[in-house]
Amino acid sequence: MSSTEDRIRQLVEENLEVDGQPIAQPINLDSNLSDAGVSSMDVVAFGKLVNEEFNANLSVEDCAKLPTLRALIDHLDA
Amino acid sequence: MTVADSAAGCWWRPFREIGDAVVIHIDLEADSTREGDALTWLNEEEKARWRRYEHQGARRRFALCRAALRAILCDQLGCQNERLEFGASDHGKPFAVVNGRRHPISFNVSHSGEHGLVAFAPKGRLGVDVEERVARRDLDVLVTSVLSLGEQSELALKSGCDKVHLFFSLWTIKEALIKALGKGFSLDVSGFEVPLAMRRGVVTSTFRFPEMPSVRWRLENLGNDRFAAAIAHEQF
Numbered sequence A: 001m002s003s004t005e006d007r008i009r010q011l012v013e014e015n016l017e018v019d020g021q022p023i024a025q026p027i028n029l030d031s032n033l034s035d036a037g038v039s040s041m042d043v044v045a046f047g048k049l050v051n052e053e054f055n056a057n058l059s060v061e062d063c064a065k066l067p068t069l070r071a072l073i074d075h076l077d078a
Numbered sequence B: 001m002t003v004a005d006s007a008a009g010c011w012w013r014p015f016r017e018i019g020d021a022v023v024i025h026i027d028l029e030a031d032s033t034r035e036g037d038a039l040t041w042l043n044e045e046e047k048a049r050w051r052r053y054e055h056q057g058a059r060r061r062f063a064l065c066r067a068a069l070r071a072i073l074c075d076q077l078g079c080q081n082e083r084l085e086f087g088a089s090d091h092g093k094p095f096a097v098v099n100g101r102r103h104p105i106s107f108n109v110s111h112s113g114e115h116g117l118v119a120f121a122p123k124g125r126l127g128v129d130v131e132e133r134v135a136r137r138d139l140d141v142l143v144t145s146v147l148s149l150g151e152q153s154e155l156a157l158k159s160g161c162d163k164v165h166l167f168f169s170l171w172t173i174k175e176a177l178i179k180a181l182g183k184g185f186s187l188d189v190s191g192f193e194v195p196l197a198m199r200r201g202v203v204t205s206t207f208r209f210p211e212m213p214s215v216r217w218r219l220e221n222l223g224n225d226r227f228a229a230a231i232a233h234e235q236f
């Protein structure tokens, strides 16, 4: 079973892009997706994918309150 | 340095006036001369942020918008670029600092694809949002995440391009409102509704958040055939 971090990295890699280009790798877990140039619309859609992948129930506001991808991973692991 | 000294000239133009708010359109098409010029307007902290963006497009949007914002504010406030700094609220909304002191001018910035907007006004909280309309396979996911049930049923009456058009209008109006408050998506956007008239195509309206009934906002749909956009401005 892969770790939450691996699964988040994979979700980002497979689903997010900026101007049609994949997000630069490796993803910096100490930044948030907006810092990487991902639009808020894509961030909201990503939150839904996270919910599906982890069977979680994060709202858009919950996601927006998590300052970094690492905070998201910690939240999912808690 | 002034705008007139810039080799690449201005990449921003007056777009609309909504009451006492002025909206400027910023051309964000790829142009290395303009981007080089824009960089000369940024301070060290902004240049470092510019370098941190891995994607060319994100970098370009930041530099061209921030330089345009600096030029616009310097012009409005009669100050030199070196005297202008930016602070940010808890959720990241920038405000102007001139000669080390917070300045009361209201402004907000948005960028998407090849379009940026800067709106400013002498007073009243203000938010602006622009989105290039792109086909999205995940539209239904977004719809259920950010629209109220009433808005969702309104959208369900539409199909094809009309549906996409209405969705982007509703999104930008809602985002303009949460940006005006400065809270971004930490506020539940499905918990308030775009006025019915605007959902049905009227371009301007007033709005009150249910939990903040004493504050009145003027909304304007600024969308055109190139992009969806909206402004929200606090009225007194």
Ligand SMILES: CC(C)(COP(=O)(O)OP(=O)(O)OC[C@H]1O[C@@H](n2cnc3c(N)ncnc32)[C@H](O)[C@@H]1OP(=O)(O)O)[C@@H](O)C(=O)NCCC(=O)NCCS
Pocket (backbone or CB within 6 Å): A032, A033, A034, A038, A039, A040, A041, A043, A044, A063, A064, A065, B061, B062, B065, B066, B091, B092, B093, B094, B108, B109, B110, B111, B112, B127, B128, B129, B130, B175, B178, B179, B180, B181, B182, B183, B184, B185, B186
């Ligand atoms: C503010 C926010 C709504 C912007 O969404 P966006 O569609 O990606 O970006 P836009 O192009 O419309 O606006 C970006 C500009 O808004 C301004 N801005 C930043 N935070 C803001 C806030 N809290 N309120 C109002 N304006 C804000 C900035 O000027 C920014 O441009 P710059 O970084 O080039 O200076 C969104 O990032 C948000 O909710 N942030 C707060 C919480 C957070 O960081 N969440 C993670 C993503 S949901």
